[in-house]
Amino acid sequence: MSGPPTSISLQPIDPTDALDSVPARVTTERFTVAAEICMRARDDLARRGYKPDGEKNLRRFGIWEITTFMLPVSPQHLRRVLKANPDLPQGLADKAGGAKTFTLEEVNQIRDFLEAEGQQGKGYRPYRPKDRPAKVVSVCNFKGGVAKTTTGAHLAMASALDGYRVLVIDLDSQASMSTMFGSMAEDEGQTAYSILAWHRARHAARTLGIDDLTSEELDEEIREAAAVTADDVIFGTHWPTIDILPAQLNLYWAEFQVPVWMQTHRSWQFWDALRAFLEDQNLLSDYDVVIVDTPPALGYLTINALSAADILLIPVGASFIEFDSTGRFFDMLYTTFVSIEDSMARLSDEAPKFSWDAVQVLLTRYDDAQQSELANVIQVYLDDFVATYRQEFTALVGQAGERVSGIYEASHTDFNRETYRRGRETFDRCYHEFKRLLIGCWERDRIEAENREAAE
Structure with missing residues (x-):
């Protein structure tokens, strides 16, 4: 009688047999071939979510x-409003008597009409106090695979569906966020690399006492970098109220170029570049929400994202390794920004301290059947840092990822309504909690501004 089969871990390997399965040695040229193959495959797969002309x-x-999901009115009331106001978009039907559909631009036209003519206080337009700048939200964690890009993209899409104007900034040279929004930078000149160069160029001019950034006294490189505007780096997307500052592979050069620039401009505060550009170009007035997607590393680009942010969102998977990594991320945040604060304090007794309106940990890719115990432990330890809602992984989320799109780009007609509701609720609840945080931060700003004015 034979015993149980030998475990594969105990099966011997003959060196001669092993040699037969070893491929030829790999040189650097082989990486070029692999890269070209992946790029062709990427384009082919991406077009699953694109129109025939390659555009999203x-x-x-x-x-x-x-x-x-989008307007607080009943179907019957909306139909009455459209019938009574023929100048409003009336929608299109695929066939006579068929259900009518509307573009997002048309939905926003109806939204504006209802805000002006409809019942007051219904919230047809999302809240943002007058004269308050946009909030910059950086989605960050140096642990890869925690759904940073997915979270940032869906918050941007949900904000746009809610009526906000959104700017997405892709600081990850892998450019996954740019792919999702169908807008890839052609070279590093169309990425945040140009913003760092812009900021450094202006610093160089100031240190020389030159106010005219077109002066021939400045090197041509400095003049060109200082002339960059938002129009050079910000592009529209297939979402009418979402624009993007895209990324591409060469953006990573910034991690090597910044220390070179710092050698010749030691007083340059590189961490202020992104925030300074947003303010200089009036982008915090042009948009309501700025979502920044960061690379999985605490480099110069991520430090800019953290420094520019009003709100930090930190996605974390409910596993020990990811929780442990996030603890190290917090430690590095402290070490990095205390070091910057100390360096600024040596230059001025009135140097500012960094602060953020809010920091929130989001539990992502959550499976209640497998991860509830560890998720509860994380909730206890991090307490008020942790978002109440846990972002579950559903079939709808997975299918949207296969199509190089977000769940908000998936049509409910491709699923039964209950499946669609459940999948969408995963991010709707996440967005609702984020929106509550966003509005609360704006409201605190408004009250503090009123108190300052009263004190004066």
Whole structure:
């Protein structure tokens, strides 16, 4: 009688047999071939979510979806409003008598009409206090695979569907966020690399006492870098109220170039570049929310994202390794920014301290059946840092990822309504909690500004 089969871990390996399965040695040229193959495959896969001409296309929205998720009105009331106001968008039907659908631009036209003519206080337009700048939200963690890009992209899409104007900034040279929004930078000149160069160029001019940034006294490189504007680096997307500052592979050069620039400009505060550009170009007035996607590393680009942020969102998977890594991330945040604060304090007794409106840990890719115990432990230890809602992974989320798109770009007609509701709720609840945090921060700013004015 034979015993149980030998475990594969105990099966011997013959060196001669092993040699037969070893491929030829790999040289650096082989990486070029692999890269080209991956790029061709990437383009082919990406087109699954694209139009035939290669451009991404935002789908249309039906009345059921508009009145269920986008506007606080019933289907019957919306139809009455449209019938009574023929100048409003009336929608298109695929066939006579078929269900009508609307573009997001048309939904926003209806939203504006209802805000002006409808019942007051219904919230047709999302809240943002007058004269308050946009909030910059950096999604960060140097642990890869924790759904930073997925979280940032869906918050941007949910904000746009809610009526906010959104700027997405991709600081990750892998450019996954740029791919999702169908806008890839052609070279580093169309990425945040140009913003760092812009900031450094202006610093160089100031140290020389030159106010005219077009002066021939400045090197041509400095003049060109200082002339960069938002129009050079910010592009539209297939979402009418989402623009993007895209990324591409050469953006990573910034991690090597910044220390070179710092050798010749030691007083340059590189960490201020992104925030300074947003303020200089009036982008905090042009948009309501700025979502920054960061690379999985605490380099110069991530430090800029952290420094520019009002709100930090830190996605974390409910596993020990990811929780442990996040603890180290917090430690590095402390070490990095205390070091910057100390260096500024040596230059001025009135040097500012860094502060953020809020920091929130998001539990992502959550499976209640497998991870509830560890998630509860994380909630206890990090307490008020942790978001209440845990971002579950659903079939709808996975299928949207396969199509190089977000769940908000998936049509409910491709699923039964209950499946669609459950999948969408994963990010709707996450967005609702984020929006509550966003509005609360704006409201605190408004009250503090009023108190300062009263004190004066």
